[in-house]
Amino acid sequence: ALSMLASDTPVGVDGRVEVTADAFGAIPRTWVLCTQDRIMTPALQRRLIGELDQISTLRTTVAELTSSHSPFLSRPAELADVIAAVC
DSSP: OOGGOOSOOTTOOOOOOOOOOIIITTOOOEEETTTTTTSSOOOHHHHHHHHHHHHHSSSOOOEEEEEEEEOOOOOHHHHHHHHHHHO
């Protein structure tokens, strides 16, 4: 599984994405906060959630998992439960 991991963005992308209430803010969303993530720390995840909620008409639902950055590998059953509950 590790050999198949790849970035969602091309190398060199600066990571800035413009999010607006019209384009994104009205879409219900759930953030799976991985509490043991060392790539995107929980503090950074919470900051990003707060920034999304500032421009959004809907608040982000947060589901915390005791997981590393890749819960689909380390906690697949728990992640599936979160996804099923949201759907």
